[in-house]
Amino acid sequence: MRSSKPWSELEKQQLNELIIQNTTNNRINWQKVASVLNNRSPVQCKLQYRNVLNKKREKVNVEWTEYQEVQLTVLTMMYGTKWNFIQQNYYPLMKPEQLQLKHHQINTMYVQYEEMCKNPDKYTVLNNKQIKVLEYSLRRIDLIKKKLEFLAENKPGITTLDPLELQFYKMAITEEYVAELLENEKTINKLLQQQKQ
Structure with missing residues (x-):
């Protein structure tokens, strides 16, 4: 029925x-x-x-999962800004403009995150937008760390990586990258802790 x-x-x-x-x-x-x-x-x-x-x-601002954001980052690293191709093959329910906008948002936040991690002394007082960027970056770092642990264990689990993501992690994740990621995580936590005091 x-x-x-x-x-x-x-x-x-x-x-x-x-x-x-x-x-x-x-x-x-x-x-x-x-x-x-x-x-x-x-x-x-x-x-x-x-x-x-x-x-x-149809609204341009749709809710994205963190997985989709990471996937979009990987796809743009592999295919550049071929929005129609990416949309047709990976995001059939979204419009190319939505992908382009999300890519721009991710890149803007990444540039801000990089700046704050490289020059933390400039950021003794953070505005709400900067705090959101740092909190977002922490979530992304945590997601990447979990996937790296999953790959290191090399055993089947609840979280599986699709072939595209697996290729990205094997190619792009180096020891230097992981060291920088962990250092940035410490810097972000320090900046956020300063804001609470």
Whole structure:
């Protein structure tokens, strides 16, 4: 029996994830999506997506997961700014403009993060934006450290890396990079601690 109840937030989130997993060449397999959402028909899923979720997605500022941000960084390192190619092959539910904007935001924050880590003495008092950049950078560092630990253990686990990410980590992560990352982590923690005093 198909549900006629309004969609819960959990169902909407599941629908979003299922759409991403079941999209090939910009086509969504609604049968597969609905088969996982037992109480919703393919038509209900399609209508919810078209009338509600896709309208939200059309806004340029969408919520990005940290995984998606890291993935976008890796893709731009590999393919440059070929937004249409990246969108078609990796982010079929987003627009190229959204990818370009997110890439710009990530780069802007990275430049600010680098500046604050290289010259921490200049930043005795931080504004809210600078604090957000540092907190964001700490989360990214933590994510990278977890993935490096996962790779070092070399055993299957809950967190798996897709081939693209694995290639990036094997190519780009050197001992110097890890040392700099850990040093930056200390600097960020020190800067944030100063703000609390």
